[in-house]
Amino acid sequence: MNVEQFQEAVNAIADSKGVSHQAIINALHDALQIAYTRYLHGGNDARVEVNIDEKNGHVTIAQLKKVVDDVQDDYLEISKEDALADAEDKIDSIKEDLSFMKSRNNASKKEDMKYLISLIEKEKENIKVGEDYRVYCPFETLSKLTASSFRNVLTQKIAEAGHEVLYEIYKDHIGELVTGTVEAVSGSSVTVNIGKGTTELYKEDLIGDEDFKLGDIIKVYIEEVKQAKDDMGHGPKGPQIKATRSSEGFLKRLFEEEIHEIYDGTVVIKGIARRAGVRSKVAVASTNEDVDPIGACIGQGGTRIQKVVSQLGNSKYKEKIDIIPYSDYTPLYIAEAMRPANVLGVKIIDEKSLPHPTAAVVIDDDQYPVAIGKRGSNATLANKLTGWNIRVYKKSDAEAEGLEYTPFEEIEKTAEELKKAKSREEYAKRSAKELSNKANEPAIEAAPVVPEVNEDDVELEETPLVSASSPVKEQASAPAAEEKQAPAQEEVKVQETPLAKPTETTEVKTTKTLDELEKELSQSKDEKEDKKGAHKFGKSKRPHNISDNEVARVTPNEVPAGEAMPIYSDEELAEIEQEDNEIDQNDDDSIDYDDFDEYYDDNK
Numbered sequence: 001m002n003v004e005q006f007q008e009a010v011n012a013i014a015d016s017k018g019v020s021h022q023a024i025i026n027a028l029h030d031a032l033q034i035a036y037t038r039y040l041h042g043g044n045d046a047r048v049e050v051n052i053d054e055k056n057g058h059v060t061i062a063q064l065k066k067v068v069d070d071v072q073d074d075y076l077e078i079s080k081e082d083a084l085a086d087a088e089d090k091i092d093s094i095k096e097d098l099s100f101m102k103s104r105n106n107a108s109k110k111e112d113m114k115y116l117i118s119l120i121e122k123e124k125e126n127i128k129v130g131e132d133y134r135v136y137c138p139f140e141t142l143s144k145l146t147a148s149s150f151r152n153v154l155t156q157k158i159a160e161a162g163h164e165v166l167y168e169i170y171k172d173h174i175g176e177l178v179t180g181t182v183e184a185v186s187g188s189s190v191t192v193n194i195g196k197g198t199t200e201l202y203k204e205d206l207i208g209d210e211d212f213k214l215g216d217i218i219k220v221y222i223e224e225v226k227q228a229k230d231d232m233g234h235g236p237k238g239p240q241i242k243a244t245r246s247s248e249g250f251l252k253r254l255f256e257e258e259i260h261e262i263y264d265g266t267v268v269i270k271g272i273a274r275r276a277g278v279r280s281k282v283a284v285a286s287t288n289e290d291v292d293p294i295g296a297c298i299g300q301g302g303t304r305i306q307k308v309v310s311q312l313g314n315s316k317y318k319e320k321i322d323i324i325p326y327s328d329y330t331p332l333y334i335a336e337a338m339r340p341a342n343v344l345g346v347k348i349i350d351e352k353s354l355p356h357p358t359a360a361v362v363i364d365d366d367q368y369p370v371a372i373g374k375r376g377s378n379a380t381l382a383n384k385l386t387g388w389n390i391r392v393y394k395k396s397d398a399e400a401e402g403l404e405y406t407p408f409e410e411i412e413k414t415a416e417e418l419k420k421a422k423s424r425e426e427y428a429k430r431s432a433k434e435l436s437n438k439a440n441e442p443a444i445e446a447a448p449v450v451p452e453v454n455e456d457d458v459e460l461e462e463t464p465l466v467s468a469s470s471p472v473k474e475q476a477s478a479p480a481a482e483e484k485q486a487p488a489q490e491e492v493k494v495q496e497t498p499l500a501k502p503t504e505t506t507e508v509k510t511t512k513t514l515d516e517l518e519k520e521l522s523q524s525k526d527e528k529e530d531k532k533g534a535h536k537f538g539k540s541k542r543p544h545n546i547s548d549n550e551v552a553r554v555t556p557n558e559v560p561a562g563e564a565m566p567i568y569s570d571e572e573l574a575e576i577e578q579e580d581n582e583i584d585q586n587d588d589d590s591i592d593y594d595d596f597d598e599y600y601d602d603n604k
Contacts, residue, residue, distance in 0.1 A: 003057035018196055019161045025052060027157035035150040036061050036137060042075040049134065057108070058115050062134035069129060083133040087124035090136060091117055097139075113139065163227075163240055166197045170225045170241055177253045178243075182216040192220055197241055205244040208277025208315030219311065221250035245313070246276035251321075255282065258307045261296040270326040273384035277312075277319050278374065281337065281381045285326040297323045324385065328422075329415040334359050334390060335408055337382040341371035344395060345405035356389040362398045362405050 014024045032050045040046050040063065047064040065078040078086070094113050101110055116136060123134050183198060184191035190201040190212055201220065212218060224242035244250060252272055261267040266288050274280040284293040298305045305321060312319045322340065327333040335343040341363055349358040363371045371392050372379050383390050393403060 003054070006057055007054070013158065017158055017162050019158070019165050023161035023165070024158065025054070027154060027161050028052065030157050031150055031154035032059070032061055034153050036063075039141070040075075046075065047132075056115075058112060060116065060119065061137040063137075064132045065135060067127060067129050067131055067133050078133055078135070080127055080129055083127045084124065086133075086135060087120050087127075090120050090138065091124075093138070094120075109139075162197075166240055167225055167227055169196050170194075170222060173222050174225055175222065175249060177219050177221055177250070177257070179217060179219055182212045182214055182218065185212055185214065192218065192243065194220065194241070194243070199241040199243040201243060201245065205246055206276075207245050207313035207319065208317065210245075210277075210313035210315045218245070219250075219254075220245055221247055221253060223247065223249070246274075248272040248274045248280075251280055251282070251308075251312075254308050254311055255297070259297055259299075259304055261286075261291060261293075266291050267293045267296050271385050273381040275377050275381060277315055277317065279320045279322065279377045279381060281322045281324055281339075281385045283324040283326040283333075283337070283385060294323050294325055322381075327415055329411070329418055330386075330388075331359075331406060331411045332415040334361060334382070334386055334388060335411060337386050338363075338371055338378070338390070338392075341367045341378065343371075343408055345407045346411060347403060347405035349391070353389070356383070356387060358389045358391065360391040360393055360398075360403065360405065362393050362395055362403065365394045365396055368392070368394050 010021055010024045010028075014021050017024075029050050029052055033048050036050075037044060037046050037048050040048075049062045049064055051058075051060045053059070065076060065083075067080055067083055068077050069079065071077045071079050071082075094117050098110060098113055101113075116139070119134075120136055123136075127133055178194050180192035180194035180199070182190055183193045188202065190206070192199050192201060199220065199222075220243040222241060222243050226240045226242070251274055252269055255269060256263050259267070262269060262284075266286065268285050268287060269282060270285050271283040272280065282297070284297055286293040286296075296304075305323070309318055309321060324336050324339060327336065331346040331348065335346050338361055344362045344364060346362075347360045349360055351357045361371070370378070373381075379390065379392055393401075397403075398405065
């Protein structure tokens with residue numbers, strides 16, 4: 001066999017059928033196997049082996065028979081002697097044919113025949129009882145297999161390979177919209193090319209009386225993709241890809257494409273009832289309280305719903321779509337499903353009746369035709385949408401029969417109360433779940449955070465001056481204060497010594513020497529003498545809180561030794577006490593406390 005011609009032929013078939021090269025090889029293998037089994041006329045239980053060597057261009061077919069001592073079924077078994085005789089006869093026959101082939105045009109065939117001789121000689125050397133013997137198909141028989149029976153089987157196998165490809169491509173697209181091109185139009189169907197395959201749209205698959213022309217681009221909804229073979233090994237009956245434009249799924253996918261809130265899940269389609277080309281009812285609900293599901297579907301000025309309707313075929317009468325607000329409260333859902341009719345009230349007749357529970361709605365007499373709809377479409381779709389058998393009563397008939405029903409206003413009120421109760425219940429469940437999750441969380445012990453303390457972040461507390469009558473020990477050189485840690489700073493408390501007599505305290509900056517402190521005391525005395533009679537009542541004699549900027553922040557161990565306060569002599573202490581007494585007397589004489597009695601008058 002000419003290898004190049006064989007490869008070109010296989011590739012050409014693969015491209016025309018839209019299948020792989022290997023799929024054609026597999027189809028050829030199966031076709032040869034089936035065709036040779038039929039040629040043997042002994043039944044399908046024959047074991048036939050087909051070998052296709054693409055690299056060298058050799059194709060061989062052989063029937064496998066078991067070598068036995070006592071042959072019971074010569075169609076499946078062979079004796080050792082018969083196997084040896086068969087091998088010798090085939091080798092002699094092929095060599096004889098080769099001797100008559102002198103034309104150069106038969107070079108490829110000669111090569112095949114020599115290859116077959118080598119296989120038979122190898123089989124002859126390995127004939128053993130209990131093993132298989134290959135009875136090779138002669139070349140003249142192989143050429144006969146290329147007749148009509150082989151071609152029919154090959155065509156069938158290639159078709160099956162195409163079905164397998166289509167199934168693998170479109171099995172994941174079931175329930176989706178695909179765009180195709182109209183290839184053929186007949187009185188009963190429309191053929192649409194959807195890419196790798198085609199599908200047929202029959203009358204029931206179209207929207208109303210829509211019609212198409214060759215080359216029209218349309219959308220179809222894939223309902224089913226049949227496998228290449230069923231459990232019995234038979235191929236699919238009818239089109240392998242079942243598509244339609246009249247189903248509820250087609251309408252649902254259009255809503256998802258045109259309305260963003262439905263696509264992202266903010267608005268959910270709870271149900272669809274459809275009579276293609278006449279009317280459809282779509283029940284929607286919102287997962288977000290701030291989004292109105294009806295408004296999201298209709299759009300401003302009806303722009304969104306018109307985009308959906310415009311894709312529902314080119315029939316003379318456009319399909320009408322009712323957007324229904326879904327409700328968990330059945331009476332309200334039934335009343336809403338009857339739109340565009342206005343329901344006066346609802347009565348639940350039997351919730352357990354079969355095949356569907358039964359309810360009744362009461363309509364104004366003039367609204368009765370609207371409630372029933374064209375050819376009963378409105379009432380029928382309401383039944384289908386809700387799953388209830390809804391009986392429609394005129395108001396006059398309901399009154400005549402004494403039908404008691406719940407007014408629509410009460411139904412709305414009850415539904416709102418149930419909605420609020422459900423919200424509270426869901427909130428309570430979420431809260432309980434959150435508390436439970438927190439309680440089950442393992443406790444994580446946080447490591448204590450020890451802040452870094454700079455020597456500028458340590459504050460020394462105020463130390464009052466001592467009176468002359470109380471001896472004081474040196475405090476600065478050996479501080480006795482207890483060191484405390486705070487989150488942002490360290491404070492050192494200097495132990496206070498008891499005072500013999502209350503004295504005025506003065507701001508102290510711990511970084512000053514004794515000479516500087518005495519100088520400040522002297523200046524304070526002069527300032528108070530100059531301001532006699534000008535003091536205001538209420539001025540506190542206590543030192544104000546020392547700010548961060550007024551205190552030099554150092555740790556106790558870093559206080560310079562030269563700045564420690566020395567011990568006063570008795571003469572110095574007596575002199576300081578005398579000066580303080582004079583200051584106190586001057587301060588008291590300069591203030592008239594009667595001027596401030598009005599601030600303490602209880603009658604005001």
